[in-house]
Amino acid sequence: MGSAKKILVIDDDPVMVFEIVSVVEEYFPEVEIDGANSSEEALVLFKQNLYELVITDIKMPGLSGLDLITLLHRSNTKIEFIVMSGEYNILQEFDKLLINRIVPHKFLFLAKPFQNEELYYSIRKSLFKIKVETENLELLTNLQKMADVGDLVSEIVHDLKGLISAVKMTTEQLIAPSVELLEGDKATKEDINQSCDEIIETSDTMLEFVESILSMNRKDEGFRAIQVKEIFSKAIMPLQNRMHKTGISCTTKFANSVPVKANNKIIRVFLNLIKNAMEALADKTDAAIDIEAIESENHTIIKVKDNGTGIPPDVLSKLRRNIQVSTKGQHGNGLGLKGARKIIEEFGGKFEIDSVLGEEPSSS
Helix, strand or coil: CCCCCEEEEECCCHHHHHHHHHHHHHHCCCCEEEEECCHHHHHHHHHHCCCCEEEEECCCCCCCHHHHHHHHHHHCCCCEEEEEECCHHHHHHHHHHHCCCCCHHHEEEEECCCCHHHHHHHHHHHHHHHHHHHHHHHHHHHHHHCHHHHHHHHHHHHHHHHHHHHHHHHHHHHHHHHHHHCCCCHHHHHHHHHHHHHHHHHHHHHHHHHHHHHHHHCCCCCCEEEEHHHHHHHHHHHHHHHHHHHCCEEEEEECCCCEEEECCHHHHHHHHHHHHHHHHCCCCCCCEEEEEEEECCCCEEEEEEECCCCCCHHHHHHHHCCCCCCCCCCCCCCCCHHHHHHHHHHCCCCCCEECCCCCCCEEC
16 A cells, blocks of 8 residues: 555653553554654644644644644645544534544544553544545545446446445444354453444445546436435445434435436435534434425425524525535535535436424525
8 A cells, every 4th residue: 555654642751652652663554654743843843744644732832733733634634633632622612623624534642641442442443533534545546547347346346336335234243243142251241342343334335436536427417317315325335234223213205206307416416415414413312314206387496404402694695695604514525515406406406404403404
């Protein structure tokens, strides 16, 4: 996979930097790691090296951790972050600030003091995400170069989709439930459970990615009549396991299997709208998504509604003015609301978003 991955650890406590560097050198010998004791020192190192993972403290003299992460993310949006703090309330406050500046899935939090095992698993997860995203990008690039053999690619990806589903099902239904029956100490079983969780999470990511490839490679010479039920069946499919695991219920109501004039791009649009809704429901116990298609005289209204806490008025105002904003529902590999609006308008449709803070938001 080319040159070795590089990690930068930043903390104004030299002992903390030394301990983290020691853990990385012991457990990840294939990785190169540098240390810095201030944001300013880190910026100097950043000009000289290409880092893929940054482990940084929040409270440091000089440039704040928030501003440092913002600067580094702007220079390279592919960087993964592990953010540390010894004060839990600061982590909570920092979470709210950070999600408005960088893509949410690009960072993890680590509360001090932590055990070496916690640090190990955080680094392992971040490096694994980097590996998967790099391989996905390479695969997508190669697929785009192979556009002239699109039919063959689609067949291969269909087979790949089946294999990924089989791996995921085997892990969920056979391996994970059998861990407690194995002989061995508690730590060994925890390691196996951790690996099972990573396999399932990666499988979900890959299934979403595969669905994107299939949508991209389908021949859409023009618009055609597509049943609304078919659109949402394909959009929900790669998200079903995540919904089940997080306790999110999803109800659909379609008036007489309404057909709409569209092409396969529409599937990706609604997949992302559903993902946005799921992100808004992350901490809700009675999480629910309602999808409804209403047929009128000359058009169809499709609503995606969730019972989250709503969108702040300033953010909602920007969304209505078609200004892209960073929210928990936005992913680096998906379409934002701005992209969804553009595609809907290509079909001659109209995209609207409505929400009242503290009440259920919806898109249509």
